[in-house]
Amino acid sequence: MRLLIMGPQGVGKGTQAALLSEHYGIPAISTGDIFRYNIKNKTELGVEALKYIDKGELVPDELTNKIVKDRLAMDDAKNGWILDGYPRNASQVEALDAILGELDTPLDAVVALDADHDVLMERMKKRAEIEGRSDDTPEAIAKRLDVYAKETAPLLDIYQKRGLLKTFNGVGAVDEIQATIVAELG
Template sequence: MRLLIMGPQGVGKGTQAARLSEHYGIPHISTGDIFRYNLKNNTPLGQEAGQYINRGQLVPDEVTDRIVEDRLKMDDAQGGWILDGYPRNAEQVEALDRMLEQFGQKLDAAIALDADHEVLMERMKKRAALEGREDDTPETIAKRLDVYAKQTEPLLATYEQRGLLVRVNGVGEIASITEAIVAALDSRA
């Protein structure tokens, strides 16, 4: 099974992706983890991405696409995966489409977790306090949610038009949300 998990920051994508990974026996592939791996291990892709990161710039889509493609080619991803944090914009959707075509694979579903803005702000404040994350100020949280609304949320319409979108309420008990996702995915099979 090849899945995307999408939604604004703080909606629980990472938590649900990890649970779905265990349930379906497929790797949870977080773009943040891929970047950290490549940077830590000083891979050629990590060196290239690091040039942008070290200057405080966003890594260009073309580099991000190659990092994701490299990860999707790994042996553990051949039987499926759940991709968390990619695609984030229309160009990355096109790049993922090209990758899947090249691999002779197809996307099974794009899971969209939803939650109200106020709920997300409250969750992010709690996370910042628990984890001591200095980058989770109310201003930066609001900015990230705004970027999601402008760049990534419109992608949901693309996956809905393709008949791949599965919307699930991201508010509630973690296990109940997982059960709702699995039920929705299994009903499509």
Template sequence: MRLLIMGPQGVGKGTQAALLSKRYGIPAISTGDIFRYNLKNQTPLGVQAQTYMDKGQLVPDDLTNRIVEDRLGMDDVRNGWILDGYPRTIAQVHALDDMLAQMDQQLDHVIALEASREVLFKRMEKRAKEEGRPDDTPAAIRERLETYDRETAPLLDVFEQRGKLLSVDGVGEVDEINQRIIQGLS
């Protein structure tokens, strides 16, 4: 099974990806984790990404695509994967399409977790307090949610048109949300 899990920050993508990973025996792959791995291990792709990050710039799509493609080519993903945090732009959707075609694979489902702004703010404020995350300030949260709305949310329409989208209410107990996803995938 090859899945994308999408939604705004604070909706619970990482939590649900981990649960689905256990259930289906496939790795949950966070693009943030891929970047950290490449940076920590000073891989050629990580060294390239670091040059942009050192300047305070976003890593360009083409480099992000190569980092994701490298990860999807590893042995542990042969039987499937759950990708969290990619794609974020329409160019990345097309790049993923190309990657999957080259690998003779197809995307099975796109899970879109949904929650109101109020719920997302409360969750991220709680996370900031519990985890001491300095990037979860109200202004930063607002900016990330606006970026999601502007750049990533429109991708859901693309996947809906392809018949791949599964929209799931991301509010409630973690296990309830997980059961909604599993039922939708069945």
């Protein structure tokens, strides 16, 4: 099973990716986690990425595409994966199509989660308090939600036209959301 999990920040993509990863026995690959690891360990990529993240901006495509390609080629991803946080724009859809073509691994489905803007803001405010994340200031959150609406949300139409999109409500009991997703994916 090769899945994309998409939706605005705070909708529960990471939570559902982890549950689906466990259910299907495939890795959940979060570009955000990869960047946070590099930032924590002060790698060259981490230092560069932090410049963008602290301003509420997204890491440039070139860096992100390379990380994703390398990660999807790893042995633990041979039988499938769940990709969280990528693609986020039309250029990355093209890059992912090329990567999947090179790896001869077609995409099975796109799981899209959705929630009201106010719910997302409240969830991310709580996450910032719990995790102490520097990228979850109200200004940074608002900017990322705006970027998502302008750049990433339109990608759902691409996957809808390809017959791959499955949309779910991201509000409710976590286990019920997961059960609904699994039932729909089969």
